[in-house]
Amino acid sequence: MTSPERFERRVITGFSNPTVKALRALREKKHRKAAGKFLAEGLRLLTDARECGHVPEVLVLSSKRDPHPLLTALETAVEAAGGEVIETSPDILSKITGKDNPQAVAGVFAEFDTSLGTLDRSSADIWLVAQALRDPGNLGTMLRTGDAIGAGGVILIDDCADPFSVEAVRASMGAVFTQKIARATWNEFEPWLRSAKGQLVAASLRDAQPYRGAPYAAPCFVMVGNESRGLPEEYETACDLRVQMPMKGRADSLNAAVAAAVLGYEVLAGLGNGQA
Amino acid sequence: MTSPERFERRVITGFSNPTVKALRALREKKHRKAAGKFLAEGLRLLTDARECGHVPEVLVLSSKRDPHPLLTALETAVEAAGGEVIETSPDILSKITGKDNPQAVAGVFAEFDTSLGTLDRSSADIWLVAQALRDPGNLGTMLRTGDAIGAGGVILIDDCADPFSVEAVRASMGAVFTQKIARATWNEFEPWLRSAKGQLVAASLRDAQPYRGAPYAAPCFVMVGNESRGLPEEYETACDLRVQMPMKGRADSLNAAVAAAVLGYEVLAGLGNGQA
Numbered sequence: 001m002t003s004p005e006r007f008e009r010r011v012i013t014g015f016s017n018p019t020v021k022a023l024r025a026l027r028e029k030k031h032r033k034a035a036g037k038f039l040a041e042g043l044r045l046l047t048d049a050r051e052c053g054h055v056p057e058v059l060v061l062s063s064k065r066d067p068h069p070l071l072t073a074l075e076t077a078v079e080a081a082g083g084e085v086i087e088t089s090p091d092i093l094s095k096i097t098g099k100d101n102p103q104a105v106a107g108v109f110a111e112f113d114t115s116l117g118t119l120d121r122s123s124a125d126i127w128l129v130a131q132a133l134r135d136p137g138n139l140g141t142m143l144r145t146g147d148a149i150g151a152g153g154v155i156l157i158d159d160c161a162d163p164f165s166v167e168a169v170r171a172s173m174g175a176v177f178t179q180k181i182a183r184a185t186w187n188e189f190e191p192w193l194r195s196a197k198g199q200l201v202a203a204s205l206r207d208a209q210p211y212r213g214a215p216y217a218a219p220c221f222v223m224v225g226n227e228s229r230g231l232p233e234e235y236e237t238a239c240d241l242r243v244q245m246p247m248k249g250r251a252d253s254l255n256a257a258v259a260a261a262v263l264g265y266e267v268l269a270g271l272g273n274g275q276a
Numbered sequence: 277m278t279s280p281e282r283f284e285r286r287v288i289t290g291f292s293n294p295t296v297k298a299l300r301a302l303r304e305k306k307h308r309k310a311a312g313k314f315l316a317e318g319l320r321l322l323t324d325a326r327e328c329g330h331v332p333e334v335l336v337l338s339s340k341r342d343p344h345p346l347l348t349a350l351e352t353a354v355e356a357a358g359g360e361v362i363e364t365s366p367d368i369l370s371k372i373t374g375k376d377n378p379q380a381v382a383g384v385f386a387e388f389d390t391s392l393g394t395l396d397r398s399s400a401d402i403w404l405v406a407q408a409l410r411d412p413g414n415l416g417t418m419l420r421t422g423d424a425i426g427a428g429g430v431i432l433i434d435d436c437a438d439p440f441s442v443e444a445v446r447a448s449m450g451a452v453f454t455q456k457i458a459r460a461t462w463n464e465f466e467p468w469l470r471s472a473k474g475q476l477v478a479a480s481l482r483d484a485q486p487y488r489g490a491p492y493a494a495p496c497f498v499m500v501g502n503e504s505r506g507l508p509e510e511y512e513t514a515c516d517l518r519v520q521m522p523m524k525g526r527a528d529s530l531n532a533a534v535a536a537a538v539l540g541y542e543v544l545a546g547l548g549n550g551q552a
Contacts, residue, residue: 048526051526052526137413141531141534144527144530144531144534145530145531145534146525147524147525147526147527148521148522148523148524148525148527148530149522149524149525150522150524150525171531173527173529174526174527175525175526175527178525178526178527212545245424245541246424246425246426246541246544247424248423248424248425248426248544249422249423249424249425249426249451249454250324250327250328250423250450250451250454251420251423251424251449251450251451253449254420254421254424254537255417255420255421255447255533255537257531257533257534258417258420258421258533258534258537261530261531261534261537261538262537262538262541265521265522265538268522268524269488
């Protein structure tokens with residue numbers, strides 16, 4: 001439904017405005033959790049969200065913005081959905097998003113349901129799995145890689161960074177809206193995985209075969225572990241396939257998001273889908 | 277040479293001590309540049325450095341550290357090289373490194389010569405090239421990946437993040453000491469590249485062939501561009517080979533460090549060296 005008063009909007013000019021404080025608080029996990037909402041910035045990212053069916057509940061526009069048809073489309077969508085459009089200064093937007101040079105637009109979204117039950121494993125050949133991943137940038141980068149390799153989503157095992165943090169959303173470059181996200185403990189994940197067809201693969205040094213040309217099978221769940229400790233031995237043992245990437249230098253591991261990507265692209269190729 | 281007074285060391289207890297201030301200042305680029313020095317933390321990283329011939333000029337130890345033979349080896353090496361060993365509190369170490377839970381040891385190193393002339397391209401089959409890379413974490417991750425794929429080093433083109441920043445050194449996981457690092461403008465790099473054998477390869481959307489199985493040749497220079505803008509068209513045109521990775525989703529690019537890694541591992545495999 002479209003609203004007749006679509007060009008009426010609230011203008012906020014004060015840093016101490018309660019709405020500004022509430023939006024800014026969404027940078028902190030406890031406030032996100034309490035509100036069930038998160039922030040995303042930028043016209044491109046918000047357009048990706050809209051085109052994937054995610055319309056912000058609140059749209060915050062900078063008073064210093066250039067007109068753009070995609071911005072108009074966003075405003076229309078928000079108002080049609082009964083959301084609110086707010087206009088404010090670049091300084092206040094900067095305070096809300098914590099970025100020195102803020103984008104001209106930000107949105108507040110309701111957090112998605114991230115239970116395992118929301119995943120339809122038959123919808124994609126590849127799923128990424130992160131265990132105790134602590135860095136929100138790595139998590140966002142995994143979401144972005146997931147989008148690129150056509151993964152269905154990213155499953156977060158045990159105590160991971162928050163996929164709805166500003167840093168993760170930013171690093172995801174919009175993939176937070178295109179990838180399914182589920183959160184579970186290992187004790188929830190393993191029975192769910194084994195309840196249907198699915199191959200669990202990890203990059204590992206234990207009893208591993210070369211990652212290149214390994215017998216990957218769809219749906220393939222590609223798992224990487226915590227940045228410092230890697231995967232617990234029990235989880236590696238539970239894998240159907242353990243593979244290793246060459247390590248030619250002094251280091252014995254890759255950055256977690258890099259490992260997920262190198263392995264993810266190899267799985268994509270192995271499943272016969274690896275050419276552009 | 278070993279010094280007879282090897283177990284005499286300076287103990288610093290005050291936050292306002294000039295040495296603490298000078299060390300802390302190394303977190304800022306202008307001070308690093310003025311001093312020609314940088315900071316690195318952690319026993320493992322400092323041990324990697326020592327084993328690669330890089331001994332810190334100043335070694336800073338936490339008063340709350342556990343004894344460790346590698347720590348003793350570090351102290352011995354620093355004193356033998358005429359460097360200084362300082363002991364201080366965890367709080368002051370935290371202030372120096374900017375990390376809440378500081379490692380028990382940090383070192384101050386002289387910056388390396390990063391001129392192109394220091395590179396011996398025949399020493400490795402793969403070299404990574406970053407153009408205008410702005411994120412120090414991405415830069416450090418590329419160094420780490422370079423180590424893993426047996427690259428010779430990372431060449432930084434145009435205005436890149438500082439490889440000696442605390443963030444880059446940390447993300448490199450020690451590879452800042454194992455990889456050669458060179459900094460140059462494009463106008464310096466291109467003639468240097470063409471002065472001898474070398475294949476320049478970029479991930480690109482322009483007139484590109486599938487990255488998988490492309491005709492890579494050593495020494496292969498794998499180039500990625502700026503996080504927002506990618507590579508300038510002129511630089512892409514100058515490449516011997518443009519390749520693309522599949523992009524199955526909405527996004528049209530990968531994180532820069534991820535792109536370097538996926539492509540770097542493919543080049544490693546293409547050069548017949550890709551198995552663990």
